[in-house]
Amino acid sequence: MIEKKIVTLIIFFYSILSFSQKKDEVEFINDFKKSEEFFTQKKYSISLEKSLKLFSRLDTTNYSELYFKTSFLIGDIFRETNDHKKAIVYYKKALKSFNNENNLTYNEKTTPSPSINDVNLNKLLLRVGSEFHIIKEKDSAISYYKRILSSGTLNQLDLTTKASAYSNLSNIYREDSIYDLAKEYSYESVKIYRKANKKVLESAALGNLASIYLEQKNYKEAKKIYLEGLDLIKLDSSSRATRYKEFLYFNLAYTLYLQKDYRAYDYQEKSYNIKDDLRDVEIRRIVDEIYTKHELNLEKEKTALVEEQRKLKEAQEAKASLLFGALSILVLIISGIVIYNYKLRQKNLKLKLSESNLIQQQNIEKLKSEAQVKILNATIDGKETERKLIAEILHDNVSALLSSANMHLTATRKQFNGNTPQEIEKTQAIISEASQKVRDLSHNLVSSILLKFGLEYAIKDVAKKYSNSQIKFDISAQNINRYNQEFEIKIFNVMQELINNILKHSKAQNAQINLKEEGTQLTILVKDDGVGFSTSSSSISDGIGLNQIEARIHVMNGKLTINSKENSGTSVHISVPIIKQEKNFKLTSVS
Template sequence: MSFGVLDQSSSLDNLYEEAKIYFDKEQYSESLKLSLEAFEQSKTIKSINYMFLFSELIGSIYDRTFESTKAIYYYKKSLNYQSLINYQNLDNINFSSNIKSIISKIYLNLNSNYLKRYQNIKFQETNLNFDEKDKKQLLSKFKDSAQFYFNKLDKMKGINDEIQKYKGISYINLSALYFIDSIYNKAEYFAKKAVEIQKKRNDKKKIASALNNLGSIYIDDNKFGKAKKTYTDAIQTIIEDNSFEAVKFKITLYSNLAWAMRNLGEVEAYDNLEISYTLNDNLNEREFNEIIKKIETESNENITKLEHEKDIKIATIKKQSTTYLLIGLSVLILTISTIIIYNYKLRQRTLQLLLTKNKLLEEQNLDRLRSESQAKILNATIDGKESERKNIAETLHDSVSALLSSANMHITATKKQFNGNIPNELEKTQSIILEASKTVRDLSHNLVSSILLKFGLEYATKDIAKKYSNSEIKFHTEISNIGRYDQDIEIKIYNVIQELVNNIIKHSAANNAHIVLKEADNRISLLVEDDGIGFNYKQNKINSGIGLNQLEARIQVMKGDFTIESSNNKGTKISISIPAPKRFKFDFAHLTQ
């Protein structure tokens, strides 16, 4: 091998490490740019080793950015290059020892990608329409591919911890495959295999995750007793772990345990639900404090940087003025004094203007940063309030309301024992409980719509239209292709719709209003339109609720678009579009690098 090729290999090694650093920091565009360039270089010098490494990394980047087709393409290219590697002539010992781990990781990621495709077609979570024949062919193809790469990984030999970790995750994936098809005995078998591997690795969080998946299988198969024991074992595994990830697991586990116990008729179910709510409150508070701290830190760093740059510029300008002054003094000896004085004053005036201009520019930059920081803090505050309202509403509805209903049932049963001679105090007590139950139900609905939490955006939006329609104004709805999403997203969109409806009622004097809500091309589109008096948005911003200007900032934080069309006596049209992440029906285990 020539020295030129050795130098190129060393350069590729550095590029690979740099691309990996970007990848680990989730800076995927930078990592992809470096990896594609290095991949072409490795093909130029015909380095099979680096062609293998970079094609695998490129596949991982596309995987993380949800471009499944490209991810699968590069994973398969990487496997093709791997088959050409001459293991006997490998000089890099680290590369030789890690290659099996990389291959097992590729098998797992291919298995996971085909499993997701199988699920999307099975539950029609795709924008493509297939006839039944095509659908069956695709389901068969994706299922066979998922099982093929599972078998490849399962047959890999060695006790390498990384390989064992990937095998454990692949067992969860295969369990999910059978779970989707309601083949519960096989789903249970592979879920237990996943638990067994994670116990050997002594990875307690992975054990808890695998047990949670096993419990979900028991729940779906109506084996609530086994589900209860499985969830309890999972909780005990991480009971002492208060890390962020472990607390998230415990929230889910206590909630699932409560559901299993509820189906068994055990009243202690509500105690576990309360623990889940408390853990969730604490976690939300931790997340909120971390967001505020991060925003403040970033803002302070940017402000300090700008102030430092301002000091450097002022020092540079002052240094330049000193130079100009020395030049002026030299010229003073050779020229007429009146001209020198004029030039000196002119330069001083120019310097003052430069200093003033720079100072104004820096102050504007500082004001902009402070404004952005305040906006982020405001949005983080609203997020926290929404989460708190949801948790209080769920507690009132699921716990307090249930207790009041139980008390009412006991009083009804007690009244039957008096054979018609029912004490007046008992009647009054039951009346008070019924009134309290109605008050709790109304309060819960005012905090967060129970219809939203139980049935989703479509029914909650129709409920808003029905509730606010009257003889003076009629709200019409047109809703299509709206499914269930993450609850945080649903609450945010619901609050936006409610705010816009409130503004129409208060300010528009409209007779009719239309709410159009739909999902297309992985985006949720909302159109709220009325035939009212309209307004000039730039001159008369509506300040009811959290205000249209702050609604706009909120949509921007959600990476959405917000437009307003309105003029006097011509009504108002507000259009909003945001990304629409789907919530899967089963939490597939996927590789976390």
């Protein structure tokens, strides 16, 4: 009888324990689904906060499958936010969890455990290899990619993952100029994607293959493969296909440019249009994430305030209960103390709330200021790109057509043996005038000297143009080389704005411009002996356009210093990090 009661008691306690564990498991699963949902919505900061809390709770449990999925999700969050070293840490935790679940290493077993069936092992190995690839640890990346290639082929997911590994290995060998091996792996990738009917991924793999031929200067084959990749996704408007179209158009334009094919500009324009659309989407995503984070912070502060008020209320009720049973002679004294404490706490609470609101307001103003600077510079970048494109069209197309027309008219005049009709002479004069205006307009939009010969010669040309009997510009340049073209255009526009300020406002007789490359910095000094101005004036930026210069230098991570006094001239010192010239084609990595 006693033994039966003991057994019943044991069963009862076991049922309670099982119910508690089941309740915990349901709670963990719900928390994971919420984190995963925020990740899908690209609210990475919220997803990361919830995932890390869940991960720390799972660390002491035996829920291995959920531990595996959570560490994998955290790795994906760090991957999306470009913190690749932390992504590797959590991907390796997921691998370790996978191995413990199977009691085998991934070299010994190729079939994922039935208990962890939502994420393919090869996909996880590809993630780790891709992160090592991004941080330039190529040997580690190659090791993980080849583990994928040596595994068995189980399903469609394994095949496409292997194709991605082939493609990424091809990129590594291309970077090391091992072109034969790079092409071999690239062809394997294309073959798998084609068999699986993955047209978007096949187009990316074809783009990488074409880039290998481009580096080998086999322009004909590169052009053929780029066009083949574009044809696969010409009707696909998905975000991934759009990104691949952008780099395929850009690289095809560069290939045609090297062949001196004028159609390069058409494809380059298509690439720029897609890039502008992608940039708009990214800006909207950033703004949404900032707004969501701001709302989350406000909600936390509200929750903390409510909790503080609840605790305060409980303390007051406890004190009231204690005082109620005290001696009547102490009631008045204790009541006075309670009221005093209550008012003091309320005052402190108000002070804390005011301080919190002030800090929040400052953060909002900072975000607004940074957003305004980004919008201003995005506008300036768009104008610079548009001016450059128009200038190139005028110079390379319209000017060429006018010159051709003029040559035909000259040939026609010779056929008249000196009796040229007046209309032909007038037409030729009009074409010559139009050609000169087109050249002047092209030069005003973007300096042709800047594009052909670089920053130093373009600045000297501007200074020579504006120097006269009233003002003289003295130019000096040290160690100035050719830089990234967009970088040169931005610096040139800043210099033009400063020169215009001198001409319009300074009344100077002499101006000095010094350009110097010092290590990784380009330093610029612009001085004049003009009337100067007071740097304490609040209308300086509005009066001479320094607001745009300040915004431009700020986004370029540079420093701007202005020294000026009334009747004592002005000096402007600028220091910006140099952006070197890069190769004019792009590659993509599939992971």
